[in-house]
Amino acid sequence: MSRQPSLQIDGNRLVRDLETLAAIGADAQGGVTRIAYSQEDREGREWVRAEFAALDLEVATDSAGNDSWVYPGAERGLAPIALGSHTDTVPNGGRYDGALGVLSALAAVRVLYLENRRLRHPVEVINFAAEEATMSGATFGSRAMAGTLAPDVVQHRAWDSRTVADHLRDAGLDPDRVTEARRTDGPAAFLELHIEQGRRLETQRKPIGVVEGIAGIRRYEVTVNGYANHAGTTLMQDRQDALVMAAPYVLQVKAVAEQHGIVGTVGKMDILPGSPNVIPGQVIINLEIRGLDEDVLDRAERQLEEEAGKLQAAFVQTSNKPPVDSDPLLVQALVAACEDNGYAYARMASGAGHDAMCMADLAPQAMLFVPSRNGVSHSPDEYTPPEDCVAGAQVLGTALLYLDGMLDSGR
Numbered sequence: 001m002s003r004q005p006s007l008q009i010d011g012n013r014l015v016r017d018l019e020t021l022a023a024i025g026a027d028a029q030g031g032v033t034r035i036a037y038s039q040e041d042r043e044g045r046e047w048v049r050a051e052f053a054a055l056d057l058e059v060a061t062d063s064a065g066n067d068s069w070v071y072p073g074a075e076r077g078l079a080p081i082a083l084g085s086h087t088d089t090v091p092n093g094g095r096y097d098g099a100l101g102v103l104s105a106l107a108a109v110r111v112l113y114l115e116n117r118r119l120r121h122p123v124e125v126i127n128f129a130a131e132e133a134t135m136s137g138a139t140f141g142s143r144a145m146a147g148t149l150a151p152d153v154v155q156h157r158a159w160d161s162r163t164v165a166d167h168l169r170d171a172g173l174d175p176d177r178v179t180e181a182r183r184t185d186g187p188a189a190f191l192e193l194h195i196e197q198g199r200r201l202e203t204q205r206k207p208i209g210v211v212e213g214i215a216g217i218r219r220y221e222v223t224v225n226g227y228a229n230h231a232g233t234t235l236m237q238d239r240q241d242a243l244v245m246a247a248p249y250v251l252q253v254k255a256v257a258e259q260h261g262i263v264g265t266v267g268k269m270d271i272l273p274g275s276p277n278v279i280p281g282q283v284i285i286n287l288e289i290r291g292l293d294e295d296v297l298d299r300a301e302r303q304l305e306e307e308a309g310k311l312q313a314a315f316v317q318t319s320n321k322p323p324v325d326s327d328p329l330l331v332q333a334l335v336a337a338c339e340d341n342g343y344a345y346a347r348m349a350s351g352a353g354h355d356a357m358c359m360a361d362l363a364p365q366a367m368l369f370v371p372s373r374n375g376v377s378h379s380p381d382e383y384t385p386p387e388d389c390v391a392g393a394q395v396l397g398t399a400l401l402y403l404d405g406m407l408d409s410g411r
């Protein structure tokens with residue numbers, strides 16, 4: 001790979017920008033609350049727009065509320081290389097989730113602007129709307145952009161039981177026009193810097209994670225049937241207690257996940273009829289498994305189904321989001337950028353979904369992670385050391401330069 005000219009992110013400015021944005025929607029519990037389309041979210045986005053306006057870049061806002069800016073390139077006819085993430089948060093969330101990706105992209109474009117440099121490709125920055133799962137599922141804005149929203153989604157309930165349509169109207173958007181956010185032309189590539197929200201990087205003492213793929217998620221409903229009866233008069237040996245039958249299955253989920261090197265979780269159980277004086281007659285277990293490899297997920301699924309069969313329990317798959325691989329060329333650019341800057345990196349999978357996963361429908365994509373202290377996220381305790389934030393931005397900016405040379409090179 002040929003060496004590219006370098007790009008030096010202004011680290012102090014990035015750290016200051018993170019602090020400034022964190023003050024918008026700062027809540028009494030020490031966290032940040034900028035729920036999608038709320039007053040605070042709009043204020044945060046407005047501040048980001050002003051920062052881009054200072055670089056002579058005008059915002060384009062689509063009908064789902066995604067903001068984007070395009071810094072022009074030197075070569076005609078090339079699609080932009082896009083960078084981005086989100087500035088909305090969960091209620092009482094942290095300062096880095098999403099914000100780091102948007103502000104690092106801003107930092108990269110700011111360098112180009114201040115040095116009066118043009119890359120071959122235009123550089124697009126996207127501040128996605130409603131990434132957090134507050135609007136009937138996560139990644140609302142990027143799904144709108146990719147055209148993968150359910151047709152009736154605006155009628156769904158948002159986090160506060162108002163409809164998604166109500167929230168869109170709060171932000172001055174027309175719910176009937178959300179589908180117009182769909183893009184047909186994707187960027188040449190999409191890169192997202194995000195906090196890891198896990199502990200791997202911290203444990204390995206590495207500042208950068210190069211994401212090779214985003215885990216697939218399969219969810220199941222397992223219904224275990226027993227026999228509901230009086231909890232006082234039915235002798236222990238006469239019982240068919242559905243919860244007692246279901247309990248070992250929960251441990252099986254853990255064992256199967258560990259055996260296959262994936263993650264598996266029973267996150268919800270309904271115990272019916274659900275009364276202290278009635279032996280449980282039915283238990284509905286909601287579980288999910290996540291992993292990068294479809295074959296491994298298949299094997300784990302078969303085993304879980306087999307175990308359910310031993311209990312004569314019904315085993316039904318309720319959803320299946322396939323894993324998304326990062327684009328190999330983009331991964332190569334990220335690795336080269338880490339090596340260029342002398343940062344240790346780990347190749348890893350993302351266990352959580354992100355806007356990049358939705359952008360995979362439109363463009364080659366990849367992500368990079370920086371460490372999360374104690375693996376904590378969606379919490380006021382979310383923290384990434386300043387030097388790691390700057391390292392992430394530096395790798396993002398350098399990878400942008402590499403990609404600018406690699407893509408559409410006609411060679």
Ligand SMILES: [Zn+2]
Pocket residue numbers: 086097098131194
């Ligand atoms: Zn996020």
